[in-house]
Amino acid sequence: xxxxxxxxxxxxxxxxxxxxxxxxxxxxxxxxxxxxxxxxxxxxxxxxxxxxxxxxxxxxxxxxxxxxxxxxxxxxxxxxxxxxxxxxxxxxxxxxxxxxxxxxxxxxxxxxxxxxxxxxxxxxxxxxxxxxxxxxxxxxxxxxxxxxxxxxxxxxxxxxxxxxxxxxxxxxxxxxxxxxxxxxxxxxxxxxxxxxxxxxxxxxxxxxxxxxxxxxxxxxxxxxxxxxxxxxxxxxxxxxxxxxxxxxxxxxxxxxxxxxxxxxxxxxxxxxxxxxxxxxxxxxxxxxxxxxxxxxxxxxxxxxxxxxxxxxxxxxxxxxxxxxxxxxxxxxxxxxxxxxxxxxxxxxxxxxxxxxxxxxxxxxxxxxxxxxxxxxxxxxxxxxxxxxxxxxxxxxxxxxxxxxxxxxxxx
Amino acid sequence: xxxxxxxxxxxxxxxxxxxxxxxxxxxxxxxxxxxxxxxxxxxxxxxxxxxxxxxxxxxxxxxxxxxxxxxxxxxxxxxxxxxxxxxxxxxxxxxxxxxxxxxxxxxxxxxxxxxxx
Numbered sequence: 001x002x003x004x005x006x007x008x009x010x011x012x013x014x015x016x017x018x019x020x021x022x023x024x025x026x027x028x029x030x031x032x033x034x035x036x037x038x039x040x041x042x043x044x045x046x047x048x049x050x051x052x053x054x055x056x057x058x059x060x061x062x063x064x065x066x067x068x069x070x071x072x073x074x075x076x077x078x079x080x081x082x083x084x085x086x087x088x089x090x091x092x093x094x095x096x097x098x099x100x101x102x103x104x105x106x107x108x109x110x111x112x113x114x115x116x117x118x119x120x121x122x123x124x125x126x127x128x129x130x131x132x133x134x135x136x137x138x139x140x141x142x143x144x145x146x147x148x149x150x151x152x153x154x155x156x157x158x159x160x161x162x163x164x165x166x167x168x169x170x171x172x173x174x175x176x177x178x179x180x181x182x183x184x185x186x187x188x189x190x191x192x193x194x195x196x197x198x199x200x201x202x203x204x205x206x207x208x209x210x211x212x213x214x215x216x217x218x219x220x221x222x223x224x225x226x227x228x229x230x231x232x233x234x235x236x237x238x239x240x241x242x243x244x245x246x247x248x249x250x251x252x253x254x255x256x257x258x259x260x261x262x263x264x265x266x267x268x269x270x271x272x273x274x275x276x277x278x279x280x281x282x283x284x285x286x287x288x289x290x291x292x293x294x295x296x297x298x299x300x301x302x303x304x305x306x307x308x309x310x311x312x313x314x315x316x317x318x319x320x321x322x323x324x325x326x327x328x329x330x331x332x333x334x335x336x337x338x339x340x341x342x343x344x345x346x347x348x349x350x351x352x353x354x355x356x357x358x359x360x361x362x363x364x365x366x367x368x369x370x371x372x373x374x375x376x377x378x379x380x381x382x383x384x385x386x387x388x389x390x391x392x393x394x395x396x397x398x399x400x401x402x403x404x405x406x407x408x409x410x411x
Numbered sequence: 412x413x414x415x416x417x418x419x420x421x422x423x424x425x426x427x428x429x430x431x432x433x434x435x436x437x438x439x440x441x442x443x444x445x446x447x448x449x450x451x452x453x454x455x456x457x458x459x460x461x462x463x464x465x466x467x468x469x470x471x472x473x474x475x476x477x478x479x480x481x482x483x484x485x486x487x488x489x490x491x492x493x494x495x496x497x498x499x500x501x502x503x504x505x506x507x508x509x510x511x512x513x514x515x516x517x518x519x520x521x522x523x524x525x526x527x528x
Contacts, residue, residue, distance in 0.1 A: 062498040063498065063499075064428065064498050064499060068428050068499075069498065071426045071439065072425070072426040072427050075425075075426065076426060076441075076465065076468050076469065077468070077469065077470075079426070080469075080473070129526055129527055130526055130527060130528055131528060132527075132528055135528070301428075302439075303438070303439060304428045304429060304436050304437065304438040304439035304460075305436060305438075305515065306435055306436045306515060307436070312524075312527045313522055313527050314519055314522040314523070314524045314527075317515055317516075317518040317519035317521070317522045318514065318515055318518050320522055321518055321521070321522065371498050
């Protein structure tokens with residue numbers, strides 16, 4: 001198998017795991033609770049591997065992406081509700097990513113934030129227009145790997161590996177006050193939501209169709225989802241662990257993405273900082289492209305339009321117009337002056353509310369012999385799928401109360 | 412499955428995507444039309460495609476909103492133009508022959524035909 005064939009999983013995961021929300025939440029989680037939240041990342045990673053593999057398998061077996069079949073399973077009323085909720089969630093997320101890219105460019109060059117947001121939106125639109133799908137995933141996925149500088153930084157600062165390993169065991173730190181316990185719970189729910197953002201699954205399954213996956217690609221789907229998501233998770237955990245080691249002891253609260261970049265500056269100096277910012281720039285740009293395209297895929301597939309970037313833009317006109325308009329709307333939200341971090345919080349909160357609606361039809365489809373034939377969910381996929389559905393439903397129910405009780409995780 | 416096979420309409424046909432003979436998506440089965448009458452054999456006559464079919468499936472306020480955004484166009488696809496019914500409904504002819512690509516063609520006029528690799 002050619003390693004370049006893994007780029008769909010890498011782009012999906014880098015855009016999903018180390019996007020603007022994760023850069024903030026992973027760093028904050030580390031500085032606030034040390035290594036205690038690593039297990040939430042691990043749990044979320046298994047969940048997103050399970051569902052992305054399932055969505056890829058559905059795309060291969062039924063030759064249809066998730067949203068094409070979702071409406072058929074949910075019916076028009078619930079299907080439309082899911083579509084509207086995920087479009088709003090993805091649009092807010094996309095706006096947060098566009099704002100994040102502009103913020104990082106501002107750190108790198110000193111250029112003003114709002115003109116940078118406008119310029120980068122144009123650059124991203126042009127890149128989707130010009131590049132075929134394989135090149136979109138290669139450019140954004142592979143350049144996002146510059147984020148590996150965070151993993152190198154973790155090794156360089158000689159962290160307590162035993163404590164990091166202990167963080168993988170599910171536990172709640174002892175001695176927390178009620179207020180701290182609620183904040184811990186909020187962080188757990190937010191991290192789970194950020195790891196399992198629905199757009200990752202929409203993008204991944206549509207990407208499988210874009211690449212023309214066939215039944216012979218079942219193993220590729222499995223490897224791509226495990227390697228891609230595993231890599232994304234590794235990067236997010238590295239950011240958390242760096243933060244626990246470097247920021248927690250000196251009470252630094254990494255509320256803005258720029259603080260996370262300092263993790264590479266401490267061991268590697270100026271070039272570490274530049275690499276970290278470049279990695280963040282490519283990863284967040286990839287996330288912006290991924291959220292926008294996932295949104296356009298969902299809308300086009302729900303209404304049965306022609307879609308896909310394996311076609312020329314004029315061969316799928318409504319799909320093309322949709323992703324351009326969605327990018328323009330995301331830019332408008334940023335230009336309205338709303339704070340990027342506020343957008344991140346709303347994106348996470350809104351996405352967790354739609355998680356159960358997103359994953360239920362996928363679970364039903366992957367368990368349907370009529371569509372899936374011999375590729376139907378086996379006992380393990382079925383058990384894990386329903387277990388994770390229960391977890392995300394509980395998280396969705398707890399999200400709003402926890403948000404208000406903890407003032408959005410600020411205690 | 413072929414159009415003559417007995418099918419559970421709601422669970423197996425409604426809301427499936429339509430794919431024409433050129434492999435192009437051309438909408439969703441938004442509703443179905445029957446022939447027959449009370450006491451007579453009920454037969455599936457056509458598939459209905461387009462936002463106009465939402466009227467009987469959405470609450471009044473929601474359909475009002477859909478009509479304002481997408482209009483109330485409705486296209487009939489006779490059952491004799493259907494080849495197979497599975498994860499998608501495959502048609503025996505091109506979607507444009509049935510008037511299913513009108514919106515796509517209209518929007519296509521606004522999209523420049525250059526610059527893409």
